[in-house]
Amino acid sequence: MEAAAPSITAKPARSGLMKHLEGRITFLLLAIAGICLPLFDDSYAGVIATRACIYWILIAGLNLVVGYAGQIAIGWVSLLTLGAYTTAVLTAGTVVPAWSPYIALAISGLVGAVFGVIIGLPALRLRTFYFAMTTLGFATIVTQIALAWRTVTGGGIGIAGPVFDWPFDPGWGFYYFCFILAALCTWMTANIAASRFGRALVAIRDAEVAAEASGVAKPRLLMTIFVFSGAVAGVSGGLFASLQSYITPDAFTFDLSVLFFIAILIGGRGSILGPLLGTIILTVLPEIAAPLVAWSTFLYAALLLLIVLLIPGGIADLLDYRNRRPLEQHREIATRPDLLPRLLERAKTADILALKGIELSFGGVRAIAGLDLEIRPGEVHGLIGPNGSGKTTTLNVISGYYAPQAGTVQLGSAQLPPSVPHARAAHRIARTFQTPRLIGGASVIENVMIGGTIDGACTFGESLITLPRHRRDEKHLREAALLALQTVGLETLAAVRADRLQHSELRFVEIARALMLRPACLLLDEPAAGLSAEEIRRLGALIKAISRAGTAVLLVEHHADLIFDICDRVTVLNLGKVLAAGTPEEIRSHREVVSAYLGA
Amino acid sequence: MLESIVSYGLAVGAVYALIGITYNVMFSASRAFSFTAGMLGMLGGVLGALFIDRLELPVILGLLLVLASGAVLGIVTEFVAVRPVLKSIEQHLYVLSTLAFSLLFAQFTAIEWGTDAAPFPRLIPIGEGIFDQKFWLPMLACAVTVIGLELLYRRTLIGRAFLAIAEDSYAARALGLPEQRLRIASFAIAGMIGALAGFSGGEMLLAYFGNQAILNFYGFVPVALGGMGNNRGALVGGLLLGLFQQAANFLVGGIFASVAVFTVFIIVLLLRPEGFAGASGARRV
Numbered sequence: 061m062e063a064a065a066p067s068i069t070a071k072p073a074r075s076g077l078m079k080h081l082e083g084r085i086t087f088l089l090l091a092i093a094g095i096c097l098p099l100f101d102d103s104y105a106g107v108i109a110t111r112a113c114i115y116w117i118l119i120a121g122l123n124l125v126v127g128y129a130g131q132i133a134i135g136w137v138s139l140l141t142l143g144a145y146t147t148a149v150l151t152a153g154t155v156v157p158a159w160s161p162y163i164a165l166a167i168s169g170l171v172g173a174v175f176g177v178i179i180g181l182p183a184l185r186l187r188t189f190y191f192a193m194t195t196l197g198f199a200t201i202v203t204q205i206a207l208a209w210r211t212v213t214g215g216g217i218g219i220a221g222p223v224f225d226w227p228f229d230p231g232w233g234f235y236y237f238c239f240i241l242a243a244l245c246t247w248m249t250a251n252i253a254a255s256r257f258g259r260a261l262v263a264i265r266d267a268e269v270a271a272e273a274s275g276v277a278k279p280r281l282l283m284t285i286f287v288f289s290g291a292v293a294g295v296s297g298g299l300f301a302s303l304q305s306y307i308t309p310d311a312f313t314f315d316l317s318v319l320f321f322i323a324i325l326i327g328g329r330g331s332i333l334g335p336l337l338g339t340i341i342l343t344v345l346p347e348i349a350a351p352l353v354a355w356s357t358f359l360y361a362a363l364l365l366l367i368v369l370l371i372p373g374g375i376a377d378l379l380d381y382r383n384r385r386p387l388e389q390h391r392e393i394a395t396r397p398d399l400l401p402r403l404l405e406r407a408k409t410a411d412i413l414a415l416k417g418i419e420l421s422f423g424g425v426r427a428i429a430g431l432d433l434e435i436r437p438g439e440v441h442g443l444i445g446p447n448g449s450g451k452t453t454t455l456n457v458i459s460g461y462y463a464p465q466a467g468t469v470q471l472g473s474a475q476l477p478p479s480v481p482h483a484r485a486a487h488r489i490a491r492t493f494q495t496p497r498l499i500g501g502a503s504v505i506e507n508v509m510i511g512g513t514i515d516g517a518c519t520f521g522e523s524l525i526t527l528p529r530h531r532r533d534e535k536h537l538r539e540a541a542l543l544a545l546q547t548v549g550l551e552t553l554a555a556v557r558a559d560r561l562q563h564s565e566l567r568f569v570e571i572a573r574a575l576m577l578r579p580a581c582l583l584l585d586e587p588a589a590g591l592s593a594e595e596i597r598r599l600g601a602l603i604k605a606i607s608r609a610g611t612a613v614l615l616v617e618h619h620a621d622l623i624f625d626i627c628d629r630v631t632v633l634n635l636g637k638v639l640a641a642g643t644p645e646e647i648r649s650h651r652e653v654v655s656a657y658l659g660a
Numbered sequence: 661m662l663e664s665i666v667s668y669g670l671a672v673g674a675v676y677a678l679i680g681i682t683y684n685v686m687f688s689a690s691r692a693f694s695f696t697a698g699m700l701g702m703l704g705g706v707l708g709a710l711f712i713d714r715l716e717l718p719v720i721l722g723l724l725l726v727l728a729s730g731a732v733l734g735i736v737t738e739f740v741a742v743r744p745v746l747k748s749i750e751q752h753l754y755v756l757s758t759l760a761f762s763l764l765f766a767q768f769t770a771i772e773w774g775t776d777a778a779p780f781p782r783l784i785p786i787g788e789g790i791f792d793q794k795f796w797l798p799m800l801a802c803a804v805t806v807i808g809l810e811l812l813y814r815r816t817l818i819g820r821a822f823l824a825i826a827e828d829s830y831a832a833r834a835l836g837l838p839e840q841r842l843r844i845a846s847f848a849i850a851g852m853i854g855a856l857a858g859f860s861g862g863e864m865l866l867a868y869f870g871n872q873a874i875l876n877f878y879g880f881v882p883v884a885l886g887g888m889g890n891n892r893g894a895l896v897g898g899l900l901l902g903l904f905q906q907a908a909n910f911l912v913g914g915i916f917a918s919v920a921v922f923t924v925f926i927i928v929l930l931l932r933p934e935g936f937a938g939a940s941g942a943r944r945v
Contacts, residue, residue, distance in 0.1 A: 132755050182926060185933050188752040189693040190884060192759075194926060197877045201915075201922050208915040314873065318763065325756070354771060361763035368757045369744050 086333055087246065090340075094239050098232045106235050110303055112343040113238035118296035119323050119339050120245040120332075121289035126321065127329045128258060129285060130265030131183050132192045135199030137317040139290055142175055143168040143297020144221070144307050145206060145213055151222035155212055161222040161302070168298040169291040176290015177283055184279050199317060206309040218308035221301035230302075238299055245292055248524045250332045252288075255523035255530060256509070256516045256537065257281065262330055262499055263510050270497035273459055274573065275485025275514035284520050315357045322360060325367050328374025330501060337375060383557045393568055394549040395598045397605035403543050403575055404609045410437035410580040411472025413489075413612055418457055418467035420636075427453045428464065429636040435581060435612045440603060442623040442644075443616045445633035446657055451616045452494060454633070455583050458614070459491050460484050471581065485514045490574035491583035496566035500559030504550065504569055507558050508541040511576030515540075544572040548602065564591045571602070581612040588619045600626045620658060624648060632657060665906045667790040671864060673902020674802035675701070678857035679879025680886070680894035681805060682850045686734075688826035688889045689846030690746060692754035696737045697854055698876030699762035700730055702869060704858020705780055706773055709867035713781045726859050727852045734851020737761060738844050762872065769869040777870075780862035794863035801860035805853055806895055822846060826889060878905075881925050887935035897936075 097109055118140055125131050149155055150164035159167075182194045206213045213219060223230060228237035252258050263271035264278050272278065301307050323342050327334025346356050371377065415433040419426070428450045435441045443451050456462045458469055463478035470476065471487050490511070498507050516537065518529040545551040548568040553561065558569065567587055574582055584603065588596045596619060604626045607613045617623050623630060624644040632639040632653050639657075640650045647653055682697040707729055711722035741761040745753040784793050812819040824832040825842050833839050857879075858871070865871050881901050886893020901921065908917035928936075 132752060134755075134759065182929060185930055187933070189755055190929060190933070192755050193877065193880050193884075194929070196873075197922050197925065200873055200877060201918055204915050204918055318760075321756070355767070358764060358767040358771070361760045361767060365741070365757060365760035365764070368753050368760065372751070372753060 086337075090336070091243060094243070098235065103231070106232060107303070108343060108347055110235045110238050112340050113235070113242040114296050114299045114303060115320070115323070115343055116242045116336060116339045117238070117245050117299070118293045119320050119335055120242075120249045121292035122320055123324050123327075123332065123335045124249055124252060124258075124261065124285050125180075125289050127324050127327070127331065127335060128253065128261040128265065129282060130262075130329070131180075131282070132188055133179070133183075133195045134192050134317055134321060135179070135195030135197070135314075136293060136320055137312055137314065138179070138195070138199040138202040139172050139175060139293035140297040140300060140316065141199075141202050141206060141309075141312040143172050143294035144301035144304075144312070145219070145297075146171045146294065147222050147298030148219045148301045148307055149212055152219055154219075161224045161298075164222060165295060165298040168294040170294070172294020172297065173287045173291035176286040176288075176293065179290070180282060180286030183282060183286075199314065203309050203312060206312075213309075216308060216310075218306055221303070221305045221307055222298065223305075224302060234302065238303075241295065241299070246332065246336065251524055251526050251530075252520075253330075253332055254534075255518075256513050256533065257284075257520055257523055259502070259506055259510055260513055261285065262502055262506075265329075266499040266501065267497045269461075269481075270493065270573075271510065272481040273484065273491050274510050274577070275482055276510070277482045288520075288524075313357075315360060318357070318360050318364060322364050322367065325364070325372075326374055328376030331374070331376035334374050334376035334379075382555075383560065387553075387556065387560060391553075391562070391565070392549075393565060393595060393598065395568075395602045396547050396549060397602050399543060399547045400575075400605050400609045403540070403547055404578050404606070404611065410488075410610050410612055411474075412436050413458070413581045413614075414470045415454070415458070416468050416470070418454070418464045418469070420453060420457060420462060420464045426636050428457070431467070431633075431636070431638060433631060433638075435614050436629075437580065437610050437612045438607055439628040440607045440613045440615055440626050442627035442630040443614060443633065444618070444620070444623055444630060444657065445639070448635075449633040450636040451633055452585055453636075455491065455585055455614070455616060458484075458581075458583060459489060485577055488577055488580035489583065490577040490579035490581070492567070492570040492574055492585055492587055494585045494589070496563075496570050498558045498566055498569060498573075500557065502558060503555050504558050504561065505538070505541050505545060505554040507569055508544055508572045508576060509537045511544075511573035512537045512540055514577070540576060541572070544575045545569075547575065548572045549598075564595050567591065568599075575606070579611050581614070582606060583614045583616075585616050586618060587615070588617055588622050596622055661910060663790045665910055666903065667792075667795045668864075669903035669906035670899055671795040671798045671902070672861065672906065673899040674798040675857050675861035675865065675875070675898075676878050676901050677882055677895045677898025678798070678802050678805060678853055678860075679875050680882035680898050681809070681891050682854035682857065683880060683883045684889050684891055684894055685809075685846055685850040685853065686737075686742075687883075688822070689843040689850075690738075690742055690754075691749055691829075692742055692746065692758070693880075694737060694742065694754065694758040695762045695876055696733070696741070696758050697850075697879055698872045698874070699765050700733060700851055700854025701858035701861075701875040701879065702769070702872035703733065703765065704730065704855035704860075705862040705865055705867045705871060706769055706778075706858075706869065707855070708859045708862050709778055709780050710773070712783070713779070719781075719783050723859060726855050730851035730853075730855025731848040732851070733765075734847040734849070734854075735844055737851070738847040742847070762876075766869055766872045773867070773869060775869060777866040777868035780865075780867050782863060794861075798857075798860040798864070801856050802895070802898075805856065806891065809891060818842075818845075878921070881921070883935075884925065884929055885935055890935070893935060 122136050125133050146168040147164045150159045151161045179195055179198055183191045207215055224234055228234050260271060260276040260281055263276055304311055319342055323338035324335045326338035413435040415431055418428050418431040420428040445451055457464050460478060460481035468475060516533045518533050523530045542551060545554055548571055550565060550568055588599055600622050603613060627644055630644055630647045631641045632647060634656055640647055640653050679697050679701050682700060683693060686694045704726055707726045708722060711717045711725050712719060741757040742754055745757050787793055813823055821837050821842055824837060825839055829839055882894040882897030885897035905917055905921055908920045
């Protein structure tokens with residue numbers, strides 16, 4: 061019956077052709093080709109390859125913003141412009157005494173980082189299109205300033221680009237300089253992509269609410285990414301100025317922004333290799349199609365339209381063979397509650413979660429009208445009531461999405477502030493959602509690992525260059541996620557894309573993700589909806605075992621049988637007020653509850 | 661100086677307001693913002709100059725042809741760049757599809773029409789100085805459009821159907837409203853408004869392919885200020901933007917005027933992301 065007997069030593073999820081390719085071979089081949097290029101002694105090819113490297117330095121950073129975090133930053137050419145002019149002006153010696161080009165390049169990176177944050181700031185508060193528009197507006201303005209600020213930028217006449225001296229002097233020396241930096245960017249962004257930061261970025265893109273509930277602080281993470289992405293774009297600009305040898309505002313047309321964007325889209329969102337190949341293709345293509353040069357922007361635009369309409373997944377999606385193999389048809393969710401003690405081991409005893417006098421109205425509707433609730437560790441607390449009685453609203457108050465007009469939420473002695481949902485994870489409050497909120501494009505285990513985000517100890521910088529703490533974090537997270545998946549009985553699906561799972565499996569993946577937090581308090585929003593009778597029975601046993609391991613469980617549910625089977629206490633809500641509270645037996649015989657909700 | 665700030669500011673502000681309304685009409689029908697708004701404005705000027713100046717058609721015929729072209733472009737936008745990406749609107753692919761679509765036309769114009777600004781013909785030789793036609797024509801076009809849209813939305817049955825779609829497209833479909841056809845009609849109307857913006861402001865802005873990017877941005881500012889889908893907000897926002905920009909132009913000079921506009925835009929958006937007249941966001945959980 062139990063088809064795939066779960067074993068603790070199940071092999072890690074990283075296997076399969078695409079992962080393997082993405083991990084090693086293609087990158088190695090590209091690196092060898094890049095190193096050997098000067099052997100051909102073709103200076104024209106050298107210029108094109110240098111340009112591809114310079115573009116990639118910028119695109120690698122932008123890829124984290126666009127491909128991973130899903131922020132539509134279309135005016136990124138402005139940072140290239142800023143970097144180019146900063147380096148050129150500092151080395152020209154017309155405004156300030158001439159600096160070494162290497163120092164000027166570093167300063168360009170700094171300037172890029174600062175402006176990356178300035179451009180990125182609106183992304184934290186604005187809708188997608190607004191953000192796209194602000195980046196576009198910024199790009200227009202930077203060009204206008206470059207044109208008008210003649211004393212510094214030379215206006216329309218332009219300014220000479222920097223010339224790098226030994227060891228990276230013009231020609232192949234400069235090519236190797238760009239190549240090394242491009243390789244470095246590839247390595248660093250691949251590290252980030254495979255770290256908890258990369259997973260959190262994708263979570264922000266595809267399941268923002270769930271990411272917050274798992275403790276991902278969107279503002280901070282996005283700002284970090286904008287700093288990094290801006291810095292590499294600034295450096296890329298400095299190199300671009302040197303390659304052009306003379307820069308005017310005309311060199312930084314909007315076409316370049318479109319090119320950067322297409323490279324990422326052709327490659328596919330959430331991939332490093334795809335955009336890298338896209339960059340190479342788009343840099344080389346115009347050289348082959350020289351007669352069409354006047355129409356190049358037109359063709360780029362046509363290409364962009366076609367990609368968006370026909371293959372929104374890009375090259376990476378086309379290459380993803382692994383996820384086209386059929387899954388086993390009749391799968392069973394074999395939960396293993398016996399693993400819970402190992403998964404949930406914690407240092408201190410959990411606290412009581414207490415709601416006092418909560419009041420919350422939306423306009424004229426009183427969703428919650430003075431609610432007191434106490435959820436104790438080691439118990440399952442059922443919250444039932446008719447539709448619109450305030451059950452999910454209560455959950456949203458506890459997890460910080462709604463700010464109540466009156467009343468307090470306390471965990472132990474700590475007061476939980478309203479409106480900061482991402483801070484709840486630090487208090488070990490985890491939750492699931494009425495409709496599962498998972499990242500469809502990520503594998504099941506990656507989805508579960510999101511739940512452990514706040515347990516990572518390493519910083520962004522450490523992940524960037526894979527210091528030991530980063531590797532230790534990754535190992536721990538992966539082991540814990542595998543254990544969580546075994547607990548909910550889904551470890552055989554660990555490597556499968558989440559959007560290929562059945563609805564009932566998604567519900568259990570969400571529970572596994574919540575368990576990653578080793579929750580002091582677990583909020584479950586209708587976990588049994590859409591499950592079969594047998595699955596509900598296993599779910600019930602699992603929830604009960606979670607509470608017995610010391611967690612306070614709040615269960616919102618419509619299945620009365622499940623509620624009365626596993627709850628230690630039940631609260632009945634009606635019109636935002638407590639209609640009745642007590643043990644399941646008391647509730648079952650409560651006259652008003654029976655007439656208002658349960659039915660005779 | 662003051663009168664030229666006011667007359668030029670209000671005139672260019674009227675053009676911005678019209679582009680803002682173009683954004684709004686498309687947004688109300690589809691929940692998607694479309695970069696084709698600036699393209700329509702740019703083409704209104706270029707096509708007007710083409711029909712009236714180069715082909716020497718009568719002014720009225722030229723205007724009608726421009727409006728018809730705008731309507732056709734609006735409908736094509738809906739078919740090619742908006743409808744295919746509407747079913748997964750949460751991915752915001754319309755940002756890219758409409759951008760690509762509008763770039764196609766900008767580049768085509770740049771190649772076939774030229775990258776230099778060409779003069780736009782003087783249509784009606786009435787008024788001079790600050791009462792010049794180039795100043796009052798955009799304001800007149802803006803007034804006609806705003807009043808026309810108000811009458812359409814508030815007084816006619818089909819106008820109410822537009823509002824119903826904008827308010828709640830599911831409920832409107834459940835009532836049996838032909839959402840798809842109404843959306844196409846909205847895009848056609850938006851196409852005409854955008855083309856009219858470029859046409860009426862043609863003498864001021866000239867027939868120039870680069871107007872697309874400028875109108876895309878400055879036409880969006882009134883939407884951001886007035887709130888999405890709010891035409892009255894866009895009208896007020898557009899006129900204020902025009903005045904502010906011209907005042908800044910005279911006081912601190914061209915580039916710093918655009919920096920000032922951009923800075924104000926960002927600050928306003930950060931303080932009030934929903935605009936001065938808009939409602940705040942919907943529930944997420």
